[in-house]
Amino acid sequence: MSASDGLSDHAPVLTAHRAGLVGCRGCGRVWPETTDVCGRCGAPLVPPDRRSLQAVWAWWLAGLIFYIPANLWPMLRTQSFLGLAGNTEATILGGVIDLMHYGNYGIAAIVFVASIVVPIGKFVVIAWLARVAGKPASVEAAHTRLRALEAVEFIGRWSMIDVFVVAILSALVQLGFVASIHPGPAAVSFALSVAFTMLSALSFDPRLIWRGLPLRTRRDRTAE
Amino acid sequence: MIEAGQYDMRTGAGLIACPRCDALHVEAELTEGETARCVRCGHVLARPREGAFTQIVALSFTSLVLMVAAVFFPFLEVSRMGIGNATSLFGVAMAFSEGWLMPLTVAVLAFIVGLPALRAVLLVYVLLPMRGQGRPARHAGEAFRLSELLRPWSMAEIFVIGTSVALVKVAGLATVSLGPAFWAFCALIIVGAASDVFTCAATIWDTLEDRGAFTDGREVVPDPETAAHDRQIVEGTPPAPDHAA
Secondary structure (H helix, E strand, C coil): CCCCCCCCCCCCCCEEECCEEEEECCCCCCCCCHHHHHHCCEECCCCCCCHHHHHHHHHHHHHHHHHHHHCCCCCCEEEEHHHHCCCCECCCCHHHHHHCCCCCCHHHEEEEEEEEHHHHHHHHHHHHHHHCCCCCCCHHHHHHHHHHHHHHHHHHHHHHHHHHHHHHHHHHCCCCCCCCECCCCCCHHHHHHHHHHHHHHHHCCCCHHHHHCCCCCCCHHHCC | CCECCCCCCCCCCEECCCCCCCEEEECCCCCCCCHHHCCCCCEEEECCCCCCCHHHHHHHHHHHHHHHHHHHHCCEEEEEEEEEEEEEEHHHCCCCCCCCHHHHHHHHHHHHHHHHHHHHHHHHHHHHHCCCCCCCCCCHHHHHHHHHHHHHHCCCHHHHHEEEEEHHHCCCCCEEEEEEHHHHHHHHHHHHHHHHCCCHHHHHHHHHCCCCCCCCEEEEEEEEHHHHCCCCCCECCCHHHHHHH
């Protein structure tokens, strides 16, 4: 039951697709290729072909578009002493720099990683996976790609930290004239960007990673 | 209806395809404590645990109780120069309720309260009737699928990390005290993680099917005698002679 030991690059692993069947991504049940909906869990049945990448790219682009204003617009507006001590607007990067000024290097690092490194890394990894999807891969390369996808799926949600921080700060710091914090418009575009990249990663079909085969479209299937 | 270990390459009955890489496996009934991994990508296909349904139901009830506490008790409190402000979890979500940030309020409420609570309710609905030998409730399949679809969107644990980042940011500005809701939320994370350990989607689907939630006759009927020999999941190839016997 151990994984992949003794399997060479061209080990004959029979997939549902090659057997003329279609496997359910929700529950694993196998159905004849013409079935549209899994009879067990009700998930739509899709053969592993590159058409599903269109959804990946669409969500990816939407996420990228919203990521730009998320960085340019202010995330937080801070008002202290009725503006006498200064009204400040902080962007994501500005917030990190502020934290470093106050000497909070650990938290600055967390925010920097969660809201700058992780989102950009996600865009790069999803784009790479979608570019190479369906192209021949050795077993090692396929394992690397699957690990990359799992990392993106796992880590993607954590970018929401920044939105929650903004929410908590603005709810909490309402101290009349002493200090008050209000959310900026970047919070919305950042939340949308994170949600869209999550959808992009979720619509990526990991079965494409393992297909080193000539690609089949629906037209090919119906022509048979 | 087919017996354990038999399969049909034309209809796909008795076969399981790995959701990660599409490799075909012959379906086998596992005993509790065993793990079935995909031969190609190593993805865990099934990992049944003893008493899992009871555990998940109990943990889901726990998380519902904790969620009620987290929503209604004070969450955080700050004070500076004699001016104080307290906020509840609702207050946090309402932070976005000015102007066109409004939709984010709904999203934040859903991420940290609505979806975790809904998932707990769905899991109780699916699993409570199936403890022991009970039959599944109506639409249990749809309910469980919804629960699985919502899994990435319930972000309670992320919210707790966000809280700690916010605490450090506020610490320089004002004195902060943690309310009971904060601790309830921390407990919620631990309960949620424990529940995830026990949840095995493949086992739940299989049980739903075996208990008659679906009636197309494709379910594998466990045969205790052959099941003992039949643990190994065979990929794509015809079963070895000993287990066809």
